[in-house]
Amino acid sequence: MTIIKRLTFSAFLAFLILPLFAANPASAQSLAFKQAVAEASASDRDIAAFYKENGFQPIWTSASRADRLRRQALLDALSNASAHGLPVASYRADEISGLMRSARSDRQLGALEVTLSRIFLDYARDIQTGILVPSRVDDGLVREVPLRPRKATLAAFSKSSAKGFLNALPPKSAEYARLMKEKMRFERIVGRGGWGAEVVATSLKPGESNNSVLQLRNRLIAMGYLDRTPTSTYDNAIISAVKAFQVDHGLNDDGVVGPRTMEEINTSAATRLSQIVVAMERERWINMPLGKRHIWVNLTDFHARIVDDGKVTFQTRSVVGANDPERRTPEFSDVMDHMVINPTWNVPRSIATKEYLPLLKENPFAVSNLDIINVRGQIVSRAEMDFSGYDETNFPYDLKEPPSRGNALGLVKFMFPNRYNIYLHDTPAKSLFGREKRAFSHGCIRLKDPFDFAYTLLAKQERNPEGFFQSTLATRKETVVSLREPVQVHLVYRTAFTKAKGNIQFRGDVYGRDGKIWRALNNAGVVLTAQRG
Template sequence: MKWVSLGILTMLLSGTLHSIHNAAIGYSSVPIDDNLSDIFPVDTFIARFVNEMATKEVLKLAGEKVYSNAVIASIYEEAGYAPLWQLERNRMDLENILESAYYEGLNPKDYHLEVITNYNSLSRVYKNRKAVHAAMADLLMTDAILSYTHHLIHGKVDQKDLSPNWDYSMQPTDARKKFDLPKALKQNALHQFVDSARSHLPFYDKLKHLFIEYDSIQKAGGQLPEIKYPGRSLKPGDTIPSVSLLKQRLKADAYTIDSINEVFDKELESALMSFQSLNGLPPDGIAGRKTYQALNLSLSERLNILRANMERVRWINYDYPDEFILINIASYQLQMIKGNEVKFECRVVVGKEHTQTPVFFSYIRYIVFNPSWHIPYSIASEEILPKLKTDKHYLQNRNMLLMRGSSEVNPMSIDFTKYTNTNFPYSIIQEASASNALGKVKFIMPNKYSVYLHDTPSKSLFKRIDRAFSHGCIRLEKPFQLAELLLQEQGYDLAAIQEIIDSKKPKTVVLNKGMPTLIIYMTCNENLKNRQAIFYNDIYGLDKELLNGLNTSR
């Protein structure tokens, strides 16, 4: 029991806090005459509060904010404004459920837990509670469970408030998640009511279980010791004191290390490779700067990463199709998944921090071989125009055409110094060629961002650990293999695809069935091959702002 809040609530029950509530700034409070508070039944006060909610954006009850909510109003209207939470078992179940919100990465305080807990404690002492206070508590409990289940389904933070580049539209509440709260309370089935709202995607449970594991270590006083980067990479065969510290650190993180000494042996190499694999790093068994950065993530940082990604899973809270393409921006990886197994995977290059690849769902509808590139205006006016001012042969040397509408223009006849990135009147097309920025194939999935997947002549970038180099579109390490998988049922194999490429003529092939494609941003994700969680670098720095939203009180 929280005794400070218990004292406050005792004052509330005695009527001494009404003047404080009435003085609350910025919210509608509910003035009640204590001399009349015992004359009317609970139903009367519930009806009054519900009616006030219809005219006020925010109502304050017992010091807690209740936002105008049509669902709350309809539930009480259908119940004839009778209280819903008379049974003690339902109230106790509610307390347990709200306390467990912490393990969903949410804040139990957002759901009036303190007031509800203290009200229930006092209800065992004061059998004859004032009707007005019983009405307040009933509404707060209803608001708590509805707000919590809403957050479990759709997330607490509005993704569009964080970035315009996120476009997973809010999913409708399907039949298994209907807010039939009165029925759940009548059947003492509150836990089932909440379970139906929780994400059913398998990885959500993986994140939650990992959160519970790290949280239990932290609460038991455990910690992961920080180790200083020795100034150079450590590799097999090294014999220096830093090797001993590295072994101690990996052992603290439950990796198998039997001998703590200064020798970089096979045991350390194996443990290090396992750690690197689980942290989105190339498993080369060499302890470089990025490996040390990953090792020095504290338990608190890991818990926050898990919280941020549980929220992201809630944003896409619907069942994946049986077969689909999954692109995780943060892991620089594309996977084709069928039956929850990886059928194909390859590395990708994604957008730079200031030209981020957006997050959305679409279908790959068709594939273009030997494509030309209609260069976006922003690139043409901001990147190519300055080069044209000093080199009019720039376009010709790159198989690019200068266009005015549908007509080709000779760049040698243009004074490019007259134009800026705000009045450049031309468009630029790069024709199909070995140097074409789109390579030899592109995959079109309709979306408002004009983002697509494509080949690239810059193959060396796929060897990099960090692969955020594009203007937003996604470059593929193995585009022809992906094309073969998408078109194999239509009679195309690699040989047929190569024949099209060799013709050097543009060819568009429409897929008989669109391939569902999910572009996500997960800084912790599941390795579908071994079912372990992998942590990735937050390349766009999005975790911090998301966590700020999760930590902000309702």
């Protein structure tokens, strides 16, 4: 209802100001108007270049039908900005309305012309590719946002259907559309007061019967996981509801409310709403073609997936970087172009000097699985070595682990060469995949089922992908296998994400990044809204 009122008002406002501009139709092209446009745009290179190239002709402030439609379309879009989780106040809609009503002289119209273009470009950038600059929020957010050229955007808008152009700006992904729906749903939940009282307990087990079980029952009913029931006992119905909740929150679905499950159950609807708003911002950061086939690694979900034509065709559990400043997995996109079967592990210098050098100082024969390589590429005999004089700054050797089943990279690695030295790989440490929270690596992504992952990738180019892989593996020699069709890889971090069917999914903020993003969005003027009724 609120949005409808705003749309009606903006349409009325556009009609209201039309006589003002029509009163002097030639004024918009006067010398005073052009000088005002030039002066107002002098500090903005893109806007200045646009008006210089179009001969300082108006696209907003003339009496033409095209300009009127642009004004109305912009006002309509700004009135609906909150639906996208955008900083509504920053677009100064009320101020614009005042300027439109008060503009009389050519110079005032020229200044208003530039103001409208500037606000349009701010809105276009925000809704298309995000409000924030990721790297300014967290140094692990190294994603390159696909920003559109501002002058080209303004030029294209001036030649297009205004309403159609503005409607085409937000991401067109199914995920973004579903997140918008969930945002509206959670706004209604927040407007109704959330899910009721929190459960006052640290844990609960099946069979218990107390006030905390009643609170758990009521909260599960409010969340939609449990049908209404008079039970006051932690019975089979509650066990099933808890299991369903655990699945949707990435928890071990044992039906027992332990501390982690309790923490998630007691998380407020407003907090969940903020996660959804953050996820929408993140979706704008990646508003580009993801690839007909692509690899999607959600760090918070501890899974890697192969996606073909929008459908997940393979998925496996993953282990990601530990929550340590030097080990957190960064977020970025790149292109996988080869895999290495029977890989050699070239130990990163940071690991060699910080983890292995102290061991070598104590015992030169420590970490015997590694070869010590000098600057000439020769293996050095440990019997002749004294490591006591070396530290992180002067250690002159490389450490390498030859191919083997015990190799830290396992038996295959998947390469998308990047400056961060991140890749996907096998691992001999299989037990970690049974953990609920799987943040243990030095930054690279370990896969639970790397062979099946390889078979799926090779199926595009080999008649017998499994046979090809296994015969290559049997050589025990390091072998590079190029992918004839390189595959885009997206390392993402979503604490809220949707499924085509089923409930919205929430995950833990393993690195604290989404908390930082929400605070930055809030500082930029994004606020949570609640809908009543």
